[in-house]
Amino acid sequence: MIKTTIEDGIATVVLARPERKNALNAAMFAELGDIVDALRRDTSVKALLLTGEGDDFCAGADVSSMQTATDAADVHARMLENQRPCHAFASFERPVIAAVDGVAYGAGFSLALMADFVLASERARFSLAFARIGLVPDLGMVHMLPRMIGIQRARELIYSARELPAAEAQALGLVLDVCPPAELRARALELARALASQSAVGFALTKRLLAHSFERSLTSLLDAEAGAQAVAFTSAYVMESAARFIRKEPARFSWPPFAAK
The missing domain is CATH 1.10.12.10 (Lyase 2-enoyl-coa Hydratase, Chain  A, domain 2)
Incomplete structure (x- = not known):
């Protein structure tokens, strides 16, 4: 459910579950952590591009899997497992570019902000949708977001769970550049190649x-x-x-x- 290619030192990691808007299930969380950790150890990789297959980046965690939770201890153990991509990206000391098309909701939004730079298509939409179903932000969002936009705006986005269009995300400083969907992958690769040419x-x-x-x-x-x-x-x-x-x-x-x- 995650596709990986390496070309000219650029690793492209694609969340590949388009029929579910690339929503992450337990297997994908584990696979993503393993893949990023393996790429970190591969010295031929000079930069990493993270994107989604189809018209969306990631709709967050798969809500259907939440119905299998048994108790708080079970959920806590599962969350620790799901945090593996956070640790993998945190220790990946080469450039990471996220190319966001369509939705980046919940954990998908968190995943995008783990990148050094986020590029978005004009139809990209971000949301911290956790409050809509009574959950708290996860995958490091409460660490990253206040540092990027300040505590007041972070509270507003978290508490409201509203949708954030690409242009507003760029104005807030969460997105580096917004472009037409057809140009997104090419621009992301251009930026990845440029950063890969650094020391x-x-x-x-x-x-x-x-x-x-x-x-x-x-x-x-x-x-x-x-x-x-x-x-x-x-x-x-x-x-x-x-x-x-x-x-x-x-x-x-x-x-x-x-x-x-």
Whole structure:
């Protein structure tokens, strides 16, 4: 139910259950965690593109599976298993791009925000639908959303469970770019390829620093930054980049024009 391909260093992971709007069941949660963890260990993979098959990204967790819950202990154990993709993406220190078409509801919304960047089609729709059926947000949403848009707007989206169109999601800073559906996959691949051309060492160190930027003090981050810069500065990528600059040659990395808006 999850398809994976690797081409030119870009791993494309596709949630492939279109008849259910790519809703995640227990098997898919486990499979996604395993796949992302395996890709993390594959040094040939320079970036990861996450998307859905058909006209939707992900409708969230499969509601039909909720009827099999027996008690709170059973649900708690299941949730710990379902969190495997969270841990896998958190430890994936290379670029992750989410290409969202159609719905990204509930856990699907959470899954999209695990990416470094979210690109959306004009028909993409986001919703923290948990409150509609009496549930709490999961897959790390209460950690990610307030940090991205502030606690007041996070409360509004969580408590209301309203639908968020792509343009508003971009205005809030949750989406980098919005484009026609036919252009979505190509733009996502363009961004993934561009980020993959960066220094793997420099990107991983930067992503690690950013992951802790809200929890650590300035003094602590300055110390971590100095250590990270010492490692990055002595990498082969920096040596090559400096040589290219001196020779007035183009840099290896170039930010895609569409993302500069």
